[in-house]
Amino acid sequence: MGVPATVVFTDLHGSTAVFEALGNAQATETITQITAWIVRHCEQSNGRVVKTLGDGVLALFADGESAVKAVVELQREHHKQVLRSPHQATLPIRIGLASGDVEMVDNDCYGDAVNVASRLCDLCGPHQIWADSASLQRVNEAQGVTFRMLGPISVRGRAEPVNVYQIEWREEQASEFLTMQGDMDPDAVDGASDVLGREIELKWLGQTKRFRSFELPAHIGRVRNVDFMVNDPRVSRTHARLEWRNGSVVLVDLSSYGSWIRFAGSKGGDVLLRREECVLHGSGELALGASFADPTVPTIQFKVT
Numbered sequence: 001m002g003v004p005a006t007v008v009f010t011d012l013h014g015s016t017a018v019f020e021a022l023g024n025a026q027a028t029e030t031i032t033q034i035t036a037w038i039v040r041h042c043e044q045s046n047g048r049v050v051k052t053l054g055d056g057v058l059a060l061f062a063d064g065e066s067a068v069k070a071v072v073e074l075q076r077e078h079h080k081q082v083l084r085s086p087h088q089a090t091l092p093i094r095i096g097l098a099s100g101d102v103e104m105v106d107n108d109c110y111g112d113a114v115n116v117a118s119r120l121c122d123l124c125g126p127h128q129i130w131a132d133s134a135s136l137q138r139v140n141e142a143q144g145v146t147f148r149m150l151g152p153i154s155v156r157g158r159a160e161p162v163n164v165y166q167i168e169w170r171e172e173q174a175s176e177f178l179t180m181q182g183d184m185d186p187d188a189v190d191g192a193s194d195v196l197g198r199e200i201e202l203k204w205l206g207q208t209k210r211f212r213s214f215e216l217p218a219h220i221g222r223v224r225n226v227d228f229m230v231n232d233p234r235v236s237r238t239h240a241r242l243e244w245r246n247g248s249v250v251l252v253d254l255s256s257y258g259s260w261i262r263f264a265g266s267k268g269g270d271v272l273l274r275r276e277e278c279v280l281h282g283s284g285e286l287a288l289g290a291s292f293a294d295p296t297v298p299t300i301q302f303k304v305t
Helices: 015-022 024-044 064-084 112-123 192-197
Strands: 003-012 048-053 056-061 093-105 108-110 129-132 146-153 162-168 199-204 207-212 218-221 240-245 248-253 259-263 271-273 277-280 283-288 299-304
Touching: 003 024, 003 064, 003 112, 015 024, 024 048, 024 056, 024 064, 048 108, 056 064, 056 112, 064 093, 064 129, 064 162, 093 112, 112 129, 112 162, 146 259, 146 271, 146 277, 248 259, 271 277
Parallel strands: 093 129
Antiparallel strands: 003 056, 003 093, 048 056, 093 108, 129 162, 146 162, 199 207, 199 299, 218 240, 240 248, 248 277, 259 271, 259 283, 283 299
């Protein structure tokens, strides 16, 4: 029978560039030192380190609260170290969390939570922490720590999408806006062909537009100078922004009245965004300025391919 745990995966983002900048010997020493520091931090935070994976660490915590506290402290302390480091040695951490039963076999662990945490670690960007809803179920937001819904995200190998949150940990960036902006890093996606092949299609009334990944960001709003215009008084002048980030299309709400997302085939209900963001996947609808309960709300059909 499995043991309930919160699984933590960490990964050093940009290690390939560090090898190129510093050379094999110095880069190996730098990565080894940071990885050993992460191991010590997890153990000192009552976590059990299962194994290290090159520039990554897999650890188990008894509950979501202790795991969240540990990874927030980890990001904050490491960020201070990054600011003191020479630019070419910068190695930001990305972290994935998931809770569930795990099976321990020969000092290794297996289970759905292990797979989800690993995938969320792969999907999130540098300095970010992504967590499934189960790992935050009994965890309260603390001073300088907030949980931002990203919405349901498809995880390879799972039939059902995972409801994902980003843990905001930067105290100095507390804001009603979600600060997840940045240029696309080619190392964060599955190769150039994937980048060139992804696109999102938007449809509203008789208007259809497609945006390739390299054409993003694109803005949705009421005025003519946006990339996709929806002429309705409930729609803000610049209502939302589409971004390409870490291999995904992200909708960022910028509006006064909010945006609603309904994913095709989803049983998890509609996702409401108010100055927040959500990863778009598959197909569905966007309601701008009012919920889907209003039959007159301007509704955009979307499809990510």
